[in-house]
Amino acid sequence: MKEWKILAIFIGVFLAALFFPVESLRFQNSLIEGFALLQEYAREHVLLCLVPAFFIAGAISVFVSKESVIKYFGARAKKIVSYSIASVSGSVLAVCSCTVLPLFAGIYARGAGIGPASAFLYSGPAINVLAIILTAKVLGAKLGLARAAGAIVFAVLIGLCMHFIFRKEENKRAETDFMSPDGIQIERPLWKNALFLGSMIGFLIFINWGKPADSAAAFWSAIHNMKWIIGGAFLAGVLAMSWQWFKKAERKEWVDSTWIFAKQILPLLFAGVLVAGFLLGRPGHEALIPGHWVERLVGGNSFGATLFASVAGALMYFATLTEVPILEGLLGAGMGQGPALALLLAGPALSLPNMLVIRSIIGTSKTLVYIGLVVVMATATGLIYGHFF
Numbered sequence: 001m002k003e004w005k006i007l008a009i010f011i012g013v014f015l016a017a018l019f020f021p022v023e024s025l026r027f028q029n030s031l032i033e034g035f036a037l038l039q040e041y042a043r044e045h046v047l048l049c050l051v052p053a054f055f056i057a058g059a060i061s062v063f064v065s066k067e068s069v070i071k072y073f074g075a076r077a078k079k080i081v082s083y084s085i086a087s088v089s090g091s092v093l094a095v096c097s098c099t100v101l102p103l104f105a106g107i108y109a110r111g112a113g114i115g116p117a118s119a120f121l122y123s124g125p126a127i128n129v130l131a132i133i134l135t136a137k138v139l140g141a142k143l144g145l146a147r148a149a150g151a152i153v154f155a156v157l158i159g160l161c162m163h164f165i166f167r168k169e170e171n172k173r174a175e176t177d178f179m180s181p182d183g184i185q186i187e188r189p190l191w192k193n194a195l196f197l198g199s200m201i202g203f204l205i206f207i208n209w210g211k212p213a214d215s216a217a218a219f220w221s222a223i224h225n226m227k228w229i230i231g232g233a234f235l236a237g238v239l240a241m242s243w244q245w246f247k248k249a250e251r252k253e254w255v256d257s258t259w260i261f262a263k264q265i266l267p268l269l270f271a272g273v274l275v276a277g278f279l280l281g282r283p284g285h286e287a288l289i290p291g292h293w294v295e296r297l298v299g300g301n302s303f304g305a306t307l308f309a310s311v312a313g314a315l316m317y318f319a320t321l322t323e324v325p326i327l328e329g330l331l332g333a334g335m336g337q338g339p340a341l342a343l344l345l346a347g348p349a350l351s352l353p354n355m356l357v358i359r360s361i362i363g364t365s366k367t368l369v370y371i372g373l374v375v376v377m378a379t380a381t382g383l384i385y386g387h388f389f
Contacts, residue, residue, distance in 0.1 A: 030278045030288040037277025037317070038270060049099040050266070052204040057106030058258030059200060062250070063193050066111045073112035073120075076171075079160070086119040087127065087155045097318070097354040098269055099204075100124035102261050105361050113170055114362065115163025118370055121358070123155040126349040134324050135344065142389055143337065147344045150381050154345060158373045165369055192245055199237040207231035265357050272353025276317045283326050294330075298343075301336035301386030303379075309339035310378040313347030314355075314371060323347050338386020346378035 021027045060069075073082050100121060108117045127148075136144025163170065209227040223230070242251060281287030297308045318326070327340050350371065359367040 026286075026288065029286065030281070033281040033285055033287040034274045034276075034278035036285075037282050038274050040282065041270075041273045041317075045098065048207050049204070050102070050269075052200065052207070053099050053102040054258045054262050054265075055254075056197065056200045056204065057102035057261045058254050058256075059197055060103070060106035061109055061257045061261075062254050063196070064110060069107060069110040069112055073107060073116040077113070077116070079115075082113070082116040083119050083156050083159050086116040086159065087123045087152065089120060089123075097125045097349055097351045098357075101265055101269075101354065101357045101361075104358075105261055105265065108361060113163060114166050114366060115159040115170075117159075117362075118162040119155045119159030121370075122158050122349050122374070123151070126151040126345070127155065128348065131324065131348065138324050138328055139331065139340070143341060143344070146341050146381075146385055150341065150345050150378075151349075154349075154374070154377055154381075157377065158370070161373055162366070162370060166366060188245055192241070196238065196241045196245070199234045199241065203231050203234035203238060206234065264360055268356040268360060269353045272351070272356045273317060276315065276352045280316050283322055295334065298330060298339045299334040299336065301338040301383070303383060305336055305339045306342045306382040306386060307375075307379045309335075309343040309382065310346045310375045313343035313345075313378070314350040314375055315352050316347060317351040317353060318347050336386050337389045338382040338384075340382075341385045342378040342382030345381060346374050350374055 071077060072085055103124070104117060104121045107120065108114075112120075132144055132148045132151075135147050206223070206227050209224050211221070211224045242254075246254070277287065279288050281291075294312060298305050298312075313323075323344060327335070327343060330343075331337075331340055355367060355371060358370065362370075
């Protein structure tokens with residue numbers, strides 16, 4: 001069977017090389033857009049977003065005891081506790097759909113149930129306080145409030161649905177996790193591990209603090225102006241704690257675990273960003289799929305327009321906060337309020353690169369169900385909102 005797969009790949013590459021419309025200007029521009037988006041992603045998201053996230057995921061998998069993760073995020077944990085923590089912790093991070101992936105992989109590998117892990121996966125990029133404030137200011141208070149309410153409800157509902165659909169498999173997994181021995185034995189007290197992880201998360205949050213669009217937002221602007229000092233202080237704390245509190249063997253295991261997550265996630269992310277750029281381009285740039293097609297398909301508040309907005313949003317890659325100016329332009333071109341909300345609820349939480357990585361972590365069936373839940377809920381919410389507003 002493996003040889004047939006290799007043969008199929010060879011045939012696919014040959015046919016693609018044979019029929020590529022290399023003389024087409026649109027095709028050439030799409031290739032440029034694909035690599036331009038990949039370059040933009042590498043410049044803006046890898047060193048200060050993904051690399052810290054990989055180290056946090058590695059620290060979770062090595063230093064956080066499996067019993068602690070199972071207690072609060074396991075399949076048999078109290079739902080009110082696990083989903084509350086998952087939603088709140090995800091929203092505090094306020095990361096993009098790709099940066100949240102190493103953290104999701106870390107807690108899932110450590111024993112978190114698929115329900116709480118999915119709630120965390122959705123809430124991280126979707127419940128972004130600054131993005132919601134910007135949405136309300138630029139696109140209107142009603143749309144901002146609807147986005148906030150929808151994202152919070154979605155995080156819990158998606159998690160509960162994932163748990164219910166895969167409950168038998170999760171129960172078996174919970175039994176296996178309970179019986180399997182934990183990895184490295186940590187001798188440090190809990191407060192030291194919490195302070196270490198909290199400092200790493202603090203670095204991730206503040207070093208990526210975005211500049212507010214409104215200069216009148218004094219508090220947000222002040223934090224942005226101080227972000228390198230605050231982030232540097234957190235990083236210095238992380239380095240000092242790792243040197244003083246960790247043994248050499250522990251630091252090595254932490255780095256090894258970080259490298260495992262990087263090998264698993266980075267190739268798929270880069271491939272996904274390249275394909276997304278080839279098909280849809282960067283914001284404000286044309287690629288293989290013409291922008292006027294998108295504008296025409298999302299006009300009004302019909303079911304088709306809302307569904308298309310959900311699916312298109314789920315496939316596109318949005319850097320943090322970029323969805324707001326994109327939607328501002330689409331609304332000006334005739335996009336309905338319902339499709340706009342649907343895109344806001346599906347877009348930041350999903351992307352083609354995001355989907356490829358999720359599949360490598362939880363498998364094809366769980367990934368398809370997760371994507372389906374996001375798209376269906378976003379479409380339904382958009383239809384209801386569009387009907388009233």
